[in-house]
Amino acid sequence: MAKTGRMTDPVIHLDRMAVRSLGSKDAPLLDAMNEWGIGKVESKETIHFCGLVRDKVGRTAIFLPRSMQVHSMSAARLTMKVLARYGQSAANRRFATDGEHGNPGTLAVIQRLAADFQNHGLFVERQRVRCRNSGKPDWKRTVTRERAFVSDGGDEVFPDIATTRSIDSSENLLAQVQAAVMGEIIEQHGWWLEGASARRSELRWQKKPHQPRALWALLLDGLLPQLYSSRSVFLAEYLGHYLRECRASASGSFVFGIEDFHIVWEQMLAETLEGVEPHWNEKLPRAVYETLDGRASDAPERRMLTDIVLRTPTGFTIIDAKYYAANSPNTVPGWPDIAKQMFYEMALRSVVGDEPEIRNCFVFPAPQVGATRFERVQMREVTEGGSVTTFPVVECHYLSMDEVISAYVEHRGNLAVP
Numbered sequence: 249m250a251k252t253g254r255m256t257d258p259v260i261h262l263d264r265m266a267v268r269s270l271g272s273k274d275a276p277l278l279d280a281m282n283e284w285g286i287g288k289v290e291s292k293e294t295i296h297f298c299g300l301v302r303d304k305v306g307r308t309a310i311f312l313p314r315s316m317q318v319h320s321m322s323a324a325r326l327t328m329k330v331l332a333r334y335g336q337s338a339a340n341r342r343f344a345t346d347g348e349h350g351n352p353g354t355l356a357v358i359q360r361l362a363a364d365f366q367n368h369g370l371f372v373e374r375q376r377v378r379c380r381n382s383g384k385p386d387w388k389r390t391v392t393r394e395r396a397f398v399s400d401g402g403d404e405v406f407p408d409i410a411t412t413r414s415i416d417s418s419e420n421l422l423a424q425v426q427a428a429v430m431g432e433i434i435e436q437h438g439w440w441l442e443g444a445s446a447r448r449s450e451l452r453w454q455k456k457p458h459q460p461r462a463l464w465a466l467l468l469d470g471l472l473p474q475l476y477s478s479r480s481v482f483l484a485e486y487l488g489h490y491l492r493e494c495r496a497s498a499s500g501s502f503v504f505g506i507e508d509f510h511i512v513w514e515q516m517l518a519e520t521l522e523g524v525e526p527h528w529n530e531k532l533p534r535a536v537y538e539t540l541d542g543r544a545s546d547a548p549e550r551r552m553l554t555d556i557v558l559r560t561p562t563g564f565t566i567i568d569a570k571y572y573a574a575n576s577p578n579t580v581p582g583w584p585d586i587a588k589q590m591f592y593e594m595a596l597r598s599v600v601g602d603e604p605e606i607r608n609c610f611v612f613p614a615p616q617v618g619a620t621r622f623e624r625v626q627m628r629e630v631t632e633g634g635s636v637t638t639f640p641v642v643e644c645h646y647l648s649m650d651e652v653i654s655a656y657v658e659h660r661g662n663l664a665v666p
Contacts (some may be wrong), residue, residue: 257439258308260319262511263298264573265311270295276303280501286350298512299331299350299505301434306500314573315511315613321439323650328440329657331505334360334512350506354493357486358433358504362444364482365430370450371423371483379409382530419455421471422480425464425487428455432494437501460594465491510571514555517569517611517647520655520663523558532595547583554592558665565665566592567611573610574644575619581610586625586642593640611665613652621646 261270267289270278279286280303287297292528295311302308310324335352396404431451438445457464472654475481494502506512516522532554535547556567568589573579593608600606615621645665655663 256308257321258300258310258324260321260324261295261309261311262314262316262319262519263311264294264296264314266294267292272570274309276305276307276501277301277309279303280499281502283499283501285505286505286614296507297350297503297505298327298509299355299438299503301503301505302501304499304501309503313513313613313649313653314537314571315615316653317616317648317650325440325442326653326657328355328437328504329359330512330516330653332356333657334506334515350508351493351504352506352512354490354659355504357489357493358437359441361426361429361483361486361490362433362441364479364486365426366443366446368479369447369478370454370572371420371426373420373423385500421457421467422475422483424455424457425468425491426483427451428456428461428464429487430491433490437504453477461491507657510569510605513571513613513652514569516652516656517555517567520652520658520661521556521558521567522662522664523560524661525557525559528551528557528596530590531599533598538613552595557596560605560607563606564596565609566596566598566606567665570610570612572610572612573615574610574646575615576620580622585610589642590640606640607643608640609645609665611645611647613649614646 259274267278278287278289280301281289281295281297287295289295297311298313299309300310310327312319312323312327313330316323316327332355335354335356337353363466394408397407427450433441434445434448451652457467459467465488468484468491472481472484475484492654529552532552534551536544537547538544554566555569558565558567566589568581568585570581570585572581589608589610591605596606610625621643624644625642627636628634629636647663647665651661655661
């Protein structure tokens with residue numbers, strides 16, 4: 249039978265918390281991260297991870313993004329939904345790797361499988377079975393298999409008629425694998441997947457495949473050429489991905505999440521800020537090396553790549569999404585990031601001309617109430633300390649992580665930079 253237990257609610261921690269802040273009872277969590285090679289717990293003094301971890305003793309923890317103000321199960325559920333939505337772009341590329349340390353694409357697959365089960369239940373296969381006196385008559389089989397009697401009029405009469413009828417059957421490989429996988433998903437992720445447990449009773453008596461689990465993905469691959477309905481193809485592909493990517497370690501630990509949440513912070517701002525205008529990087533000038541005879545070659549490395557450009561009523565705002573604490577001189581972007589933003593403003597000005605207003609800013613997650621917040625980055629003279637107005641100013645703005653996450657999950661694009 250498929251497993252239908254339920255994992256207890258996880259302990260709540262924060263991304264970028266000090267490794268030493270985890271007590272001795274949390275040591276198995278660090279062991280699990282070391283085993284999976286995620287979190288940078290051996291090379292850094294802080295943990296670099298957002299998502300779910302289960303250790304070898306069965307204890308689980310959720311690491312929320314830094315600067316979240318509410319540390320509750322509702323915040324934990326939102327965090328997992330954010331990671332799943334971000335991971336959907338990887339799943340849409342037919343399960344391409346995410347490009348960063350972690351597996352948010354697999355969380356998107358888990359979410360899709362859970363939604364399919366919630367909406368449609370176990371996969372059923374339409375089959376025609378042989379029977380008697382019920383369904384569509386099979387006269388050829390009746391004549392050859394059944395005993396006939398002769399009526400008074402000399403006609404043959406068959407007291408029993410061979411028939412066939414259609415039935416819905418879950419006794420197939422796809423349904424068996426689906427039931428086994430859904431049992432695991434409900435046990436490990438039912439706390440954040442709304443509605444995933446509503447149909448768990450359907451799993452109770454479903455048999456598992458008799459083949460070893462290590463072969464299930466290969467069996468689904470072999471089944472694919474025989475499938476025609478869109479749902480059966482979807483299940484075979486997504487269940488196969490789950491089986492390949494969601495293997496627990498030898499100790500029983502697992503991780504679901506991402507090591508570098510800064511890429512998610514940037515993506516969330518790009519999809520939730522009002523006035524985002526794409527394709528500006530294609531319009532910005534590029535550096536070339538020119539020879540005396542007029543030949544030109546592009547400079548190596550990347551072209552200018554702004555994070556986000558907003559169109560405002562008076563002009564444009566260039567945003568660099570920064571997943572920094574930004575509450576002390578040691579937790580803010582350094583000179584390379586500052587110079588880059590100033591250069592981006594010069595580049596955009598060369599395209600739009602002198603009239604539109606151009607604002608340039610870092611956007612950080614808002615820290616706790618009362619913490620230091622910076623207002624701007626301003627170039628100053630070395631001797632007298634006065635402002636140097638020939639350099640652009642880079643503003644510093646803070647947005648609530650809780651509000652940005654909620655807007656991202658709800659697909660809202662109405663947040664404004666102050």
